[in-house]
Amino acid sequence: MAADEDTPSSSQPTLARTLGLGALTVYGVGDMLGAGIYGLMGRAAGLMGNAVWLAFVMAMIVALLTGLSYANIGSRYPRAAGAPYVVHRAFRAPFISFLIGLGVAASGLTSMATGSRVIAGYVQSLGVGLPTGVLAVGFLVLLSLVVFRGMRESTWMNMLCTGVELSGLLIVIGVGVGSWGSVDYFEVPPSETGGLEAGITLGLLLQGAVLTFFSFIGFEDILNVAEEVKRPRTTLPLGLLLALLIATTLYVLVAISAVSVLPYRELGQSKAALVDVVRKAAPSFPPILFTAISIFAVANTALLNFVMGSRLLYGMSRQGLLPALLGRVHSGRRTPHVAIFVLLGIVLILSLLGDIRQLADATSLLLLVAFVVVNGALIVLKLRPGEPRGSFEVPVVVPVLGALVCLVMIVGRVLGAEADARAPLIAGGIIAGISVLYVLRRPKHVVVEEGPEHP
Numbered sequence: 001m002a003a004d005e006d007t008p009s010s011s012q013p014t015l016a017r018t019l020g021l022g023a024l025t026v027y028g029v030g031d032m033l034g035a036g037i038y039g040l041m042g043r044a045a046g047l048m049g050n051a052v053w054l055a056f057v058m059a060m061i062v063a064l065l066t067g068l069s070y071a072n073i074g075s076r077y078p079r080a081a082g083a084p085y086v087v088h089r090a091f092r093a094p095f096i097s098f099l100i101g102l103g104v105a106a107s108g109l110t111s112m113a114t115g116s117r118v119i120a121g122y123v124q125s126l127g128v129g130l131p132t133g134v135l136a137v138g139f140l141v142l143l144s145l146v147v148f149r150g151m152r153e154s155t156w157m158n159m160l161c162t163g164v165e166l167s168g169l170l171i172v173i174g175v176g177v178g179s180w181g182s183v184d185y186f187e188v189p190p191s192e193t194g195g196l197e198a199g200i201t202l203g204l205l206l207q208g209a210v211l212t213f214f215s216f217i218g219f220e221d222i223l224n225v226a227e228e229v230k231r232p233r234t235t236l237p238l239g240l241l242l243a244l245l246i247a248t249t250l251y252v253l254v255a256i257s258a259v260s261v262l263p264y265r266e267l268g269q270s271k272a273a274l275v276d277v278v279r280k281a282a283p284s285f286p287p288i289l290f291t292a293i294s295i296f297a298v299a300n301t302a303l304l305n306f307v308m309g310s311r312l313l314y315g316m317s318r319q320g321l322l323p324a325l326l327g328r329v330h331s332g333r334r335t336p337h338v339a340i341f342v343l344l345g346i347v348l349i350l351s352l353l354g355d356i357r358q359l360a361d362a363t364s365l366l367l368l369v370a371f372v373v374v375n376g377a378l379i380v381l382k383l384r385p386g387e388p389r390g391s392f393e394v395p396v397v398v399p400v401l402g403a404l405v406c407l408v409m410i411v412g413r414v415l416g417a418e419a420d421a422r423a424p425l426i427a428g429g430i431i432a433g434i435s436v437l438y439v440l441r442r443p444k445h446v447v448v449e450e451g452p453e454h455p
Contacts, residue, residue, distance in 0.1 A: 012327070015080070015314075016334040018152050019229045021239055024222065027155065027304065028243025030162035031218030034301040037169070037251060038274055038294060040215055041258055046268020048208045049188040051200055053255040055208025060248040062209055062409065063216035065402035066371045067244050068394045069378050071237035074223050075390025076381075078232035081315020082223040083374050090377035090384075094321065094446045095438055100370045101316045102434045104220075107363040108305035108312075109343065113350035114360050115302040116140050122295045126288075136351045139299070144344040147306045150333050151228050154307055161300030168293035169254050172274050175281035176257025183260055210412035214364060215251060218301075219244055220371070221308040224315065237392035306343065313339040320446045362426035368410050369427075375403035 019027065045052045073086050084101035088094060113136075120135035128135070147154055188200055222240045226232045229239075258267060258274065261281045270276045275290045314336035317327030330337040350359075378399040381387050414424050 013329045013331045015227045024239035025242045031304040032247040042270045042273030045264040049264045050259045053252045055212045056251040058209035059212040062405045067219045069399045071240045074236035075392040078226040080227045080311040087377045090380040098438045103366040107367045108309040110360040110363045112302045112305045112347045115298045116351045161296045164296035173253045176261045179260035224308045224311040233391045310339040361423045365427045371406040372403045375399040
């Protein structure tokens, strides 16, 4: 294909492969743990009672189906922006690939912007008198410099933050382990009609899975760092699956500890469930430490979304979906510096808009739509003769089930008891905006070949 203004030059420096299996697994675990589990446990316990651990198991099974599809994709096509790439390879429809890529990027941007304001609030609670906007901007600029500095530096920061947020969960498990066995772990709240308990039903499990599913979001980001992974065809699938297994184990142990220490009715009413668990089991433990842990957890989520978003824009540029400028790699730092600072500009604007949680909810809905489309793309590619096979292959039924359960998740988010009717409307508005960008952009040369063999 002839080079033009939409096609990055092959003479440009490439991303550096610095991530081994251990670092990639920590990347995935850190991306999933985030701050969600700290705020989610109370709501989940209120819904599921002492059986809250089952909700996490069900959510893991749901996430695993799509996770296996992503592992298969990474094994076959280990490249940044792997999701838009396989979607275009399967459907040959640049608009769908453009929509999926920018929809996923929007999810990361809103998460970063929301997280920056949460960080500002935590810092202010420690006595810092600076305005929220100043603190949010300072945090985002500092984060961008770490991501620009290099993947190795981002990995070290990720390991530090993951270690801190992991310590918080281990504290909950540690203070609760002495109470294990003190309750019935299959007890659920009474039915809404009163009287006898309805017991664990498929409908209740589904509600629990819908609620807790987003505590596993982040596994898909591993695909976007594929070009910085050593031996990605084998390392990427293994790292993704190990991260899911580790996160699930932690969530289940935390859930068991929480309901063992505090009655699920109290947990359901708590605004800081895990803090209350520690306060009950270990009254001498200083609550301010959990504020510090929460700061690290939110910062880690923002960091990894920044890495993901910059690699996504870089990969889409290399595929011809976005301007070639976004695909440039800094010759010294070996990072996609233009994409990093473009993202910084966008997220700074979002962070100064104020509370954008409704926007974040809408983009999480788009992420589920992306999962459906990516699973569908893998089905097409697995059934198409001549497609390369990877070192990790799953039967076609896996992406079929992955697409179906993600559709169920979408229905649950749109029509469920806690659904916000504004989220689908905002999501529709985002899709309309991306569509306008596509019409203005109109990519001329989109890469569909697999390209040079990756090691």
